[in-house]
Amino acid sequence: MTEYPNKAQVLVAVDCIIFGFDENELKLLLIKRGFQPEQGKWSLMGGFLRKEENLNNAAERVLHQLTGLKEVYMEQLQVFGAIKRDPVERTVSVAYNALINIHNHDQELVNKFSAEWFPISKIPDLIFDHNQMVTAAINHLRHKVSHQPIGFELLPTKFTMPQLQRLYEAIYETSMDTRNFSKKLLSMGVLVKLQEKQKGFSRKGAFYYQFDQGKYQKSINNGLSFVIKP
Amino acid sequence: MTEYPNKAQVLVAVDCIIFGFDENELKLLLIKRGFQPEQGKWSLMGGFLRKEENLNNAAERVLHQLTGLKEVYMEQLQVFGAIKRDPVERTVSVAYNALINIHNHDQELVNKFSAEWFPISKIPDLIFDHNQMVTAAINHLRHKVSHQPIGFELLPTKFTMPQLQRLYEAIYETSMDTRNFSKKLLSMGVLVKLQEKQKGFSRKGAFYYQFDQGKYQKSINNGLSFVIKP
DNA sequence: GCAAAAGTGTTAGAACTACACCCATGC
DNA sequence: GCATGGGTGTAGTTCTAACACTTTTGC
Numbered sequence: 031m032t033e034y035p036n037k038a039q040v041l042v043a044v045d046c047i048i049f050g051f052d053e054n055e056l057k058l059l060l061i062k063r064g065f066q067p068e069q070g071k072w073s074l075m076g077g078f079l080r081k082e083e084n085l086n087n088a089a090e091r092v093l094h095q096l097t098g099l100k101e102v103y104m105e106q107l108q109v110f111g112a113i114k115r116d117p118v119e120r121t122v123s124v125a126y127n128a129l130i131n132i133h134n135h136d137q138e139l140v141n142k143f144s145a146e147w148f149p150i151s152k153i154p155d156l157i158f159d160h161n162q163m164v165t166a167a168i169n170h171l172r173h174k175v176s177h178q179p180i181g182f183e184l185l186p187t188k189f190t191m192p193q194l195q196r197l198y199e200a201i202y203e204t205s206m207d208t209r210n211f212s213k214k215l216l217s218m219g220v221l222v223k224l225q226e227k228q229k230g231f232s233r234k235g236a237f238y239y240q241f242d243q244g245k246y247q248k249s250i251n252n253g254l255s256f257v258i259k260p
Numbered sequence: 261m262t263e264y265p266n267k268a269q270v271l272v273a274v275d276c277i278i279f280g281f282d283e284n285e286l287k288l289l290l291i292k293r294g295f296q297p298e299q300g301k302w303s304l305m306g307g308f309l310r311k312e313e314n315l316n317n318a319a320e321r322v323l324h325q326l327t328g329l330k331e332v333y334m335e336q337l338q339v340f341g342a343i344k345r346d347p348v349e350r351t352v353s354v355a356y357n358a359l360i361n362i363h364n365h366d367q368e369l370v371n372k373f374s375a376e377w378f379p380i381s382k383i384p385d386l387i388f389d390h391n392q393m394v395t396a397a398i399n400h401l402r403h404k405v406s407h408q409p410i411g412f413e414l415l416p417t418k419f420t421m422p423q424l425q426r427l428y429e430a431i432y433e434t435s436m437d438t439r440n441f442s443k444k445l446l447s448m449g450v451l452v453k454l455q456e457k458q459k460g461f462s463r464k465g466a467f468y469y470q471f472d473q474g475k476y477q478k479s480i481n482n483g484l485s486f487v488i489k490p
Numbered sequence: 491g492c493a494a495a496a497g498t499g500t501t502a503g504a505a506c507t508a509c510a511c512c513c514a515t516g517c
Numbered sequence: 518g519c520a521t522g523g524g525t526g527t528a529g530t531t532c533t534a535a536c537a538c539t540t541t542t543g544c
Contacts, residue, residue, distance in 0.1 A: 209509085
């Protein structure tokens with residue numbers, strides 16, 4: 031074991047861009063920073079990498095601290111490494127996208143961090159380069175949902191076709207044709223229709239569906255490509 | 261200015277996955293490691309992040325050290341942060357994809373680092389997690405060339421239609437129909453046909469084309485999507 | 491004149507887009 | 518019985534995929 035010469039004295043952090051969907055809008059969970067620097071400003075939830083954990087663990091830990099959730103869909107987005115991005119000390123930060131069901135998180139923890147959900151159209155000024163991270167995160171999500179079945183992570187396991195459509199409309203900031211949308215989704219054969227109907231939202235009630243990972247894998251192996259264009 | 265408590269003592273490195281195309285095969289430039297640990301083994305070209313440079317600069321510097329090239333198409337790929345990925349010291353490494361014209365690099369520098377081009381089908385065992393990086397890099401490249409006009413970075417400014425097709429075939433490891441390929445490329449209206457023909461390779465000679473960034477931007481603004489499926 | 495690569499068109503099927511009305515239910 | 522959102526079919530158009538022969542030229 032030799033030590034490397036010219037070590038770079040740089041800190042490594044992770045920041046989580048936490049997405050949720052509340053039946054109509056795509057939202058991000060932001061915290062009001064309780065410590066210096068920039069105390070009291072809005073920020074992404076973040077933390078420093080510890081020696082005994084790998085990067086993904088660090089991101090999961092940070093997400094868990096704020097939401098109480100584990101086993102969440104997370105994905106490394108990008109590293110931000112500009113020299114002065116953090117004024118206190120040279121820090122590179124790895125941004126992670128997290129997709130959660132907006133109704134599942136632990137409200138007490140969220141209160142503890144003075145966190146709030148913001149619609150993506152109304153993101154406030156954030157500290158450091160966090161607005162840049164958010165922009166990258168939204169672009170990445172838009173791109174990714176168009177050809178991977180990850181949108182379902184933002185919905186309850188049981189969801190209706192109109193809910194799913196509104197989700198895609200919110201992500202793409204567009205509107206889609208109901209007939210073409212359901213035709214497309216059903217044609218891919220990755221959804222299971224349940225007998226049960228959603229009650230209380232509309233008079234008629236909409237049938238619930240579930241995403242079926244097994245069916246998806248089979249379809250993929252048969253050459254299907256999952257595509258939902260904006 | 262306060263200092264953060266519980267700093268993570270972690271080094272930050274960059275590693276470059278350098279792609280080239282030699283008329284038939286997609287290749288990677290690998291170095292024979294001249295220092296400990298793992299001296300004499302094949303490896304990606306890498307280096308540590310310095311305090312006074314941002315991540316992209318570091319990647320450019322590392323690429324320049326090996327190839328003598330500047331202003332090269334580079335793209336951050338992913339961070340690798342497993343605890344024991346580097347046995348000497350805890351290091352997270354940011355992998356960068358670089359696309360270069362295989363005929364342009366500085367041969368002396370390449371010799372100095374005992375570097376060699378390897379076809380992507382014959383990548384040797386590499387140190388640390390570099391094989392993982394290479395796999396991620398190839399997957400990323402395959403995905404990216406299918407909807408962004410970055411393949412041209414691997415070719416000379418003037419290239420023939422058959423060269424371009426062979427490039428895509430090499431990246432996708434597939435074969436394509438000549439007629440459909442040229443029809444598709446020309447229909448997007450982003451290439452300029454030159455009067456000049458390639459000499460010496462085939463009897464007939466093939467016309468040269470150039471990629472036109474301005475035309476591409478215009479087409480994009482008019483709603484074109486650049487797509488070349490495998 | 492022949493070998494080797496370049497260049498070019500057509501057709502059938504698949505996927506996409508646009509579009510409007512009836513249905514089920516709670517009040 | 519009416520207001521609200523849920524659910525469904527068709528036709529025109531565009532895109533894709535499959536397929537083979539002629540052209541040019543150096544030797």
